[in-house]
Amino acid sequence: HQGVHPRLGVVDVVPFVPLVGSTMFEATQARDEFAEWAVTTLGVPCFLYGTEKSLPDIRRQAWSSLIPDRGGPDGHSTAGAICVGARGLLVAYNVWMSGDTSAEAAHALARQVRGDGIRTLALNVGNRWQISMNLIDPLRIGPDIAFDRIAQLVPFMQADIDHCELVGLLSEAALKKISSERWDELGLGVETTIEYRRSHGYHF
Structure with a gap:
């Protein structure tokens, strides 16, 4: 995987954003369910962002003072890790x-x-x-x-x-x-x- 943008994995960021008719609570649930699926099915660890911590926080601290919230402490050998978030529109x-x-x-x-x-x-x-x-x-x-x-x-x-x-x-x-x-x-x-x-x- 090559590119100039900072990234932790091949699939770097998966955000869940509540649109009309949905809530941030539902987005957070979807985030957590996706992270569990990614770990269980793909074996790719996930960092979670949202109200707990921001995406820039994860980029600064990943693999040093911060380990994935789901999955093991090391990245997948070819896929790295995924940042999975629940956030508002940006x-x-x-x-x-x-x-x-x-x-x-x-x-x-x-x-x-x-x-x-x-x-x-x-x-x-x-x-x-x-x-x-x-x-x-x-x-x-x-x-x-x-x-x-x-x-x-x-x-x-x-x-x-x-x-x-x-x-x-x-x-x-x-x-x-x-x-x-x-x-x-x-x-x-x-x-x-x-x-x-x-x-x-x-x-x-």
Whole structure:
């Protein structure tokens, strides 16, 4: 398994997210049931995240001060381990930088944008830098705010923005908080919402 994103296994993260008609309690139950299945059926140990601990906590401490919550203390010989979580909706969002952006500038951007409601990494993918972000409270800090924080910093660094990328979907409520005039710039649209996909026959 090769890649630039931090990972603990071939299947790195399996999140259970309550949507309309379900609760966090049910998501936590589903998380625990999946972890038991993964250990029993596949022999892959699982770290659990949610109210007890966060995914970044696990990434920092796994295999040192933290062992899997389900399964043995060692990873599977070929599959590693799985992080299984119960959490609310978040938005995974990437801002790709121009080809002449330096590593120093990309890491500085990630550090300065990281903080309240935004988790960031600077990743080099195909000789291009991206600021990879998880927006953990997208109704408060959405893609527009995250983008603007980066855009305000790039004039002072050896960097420029190339394009943006939504990874997965966002809620209709999060999209509606952003002016429709900015959707193209931010790589968003009605078709990128969970509600649109559900209404067009996609099942979650």
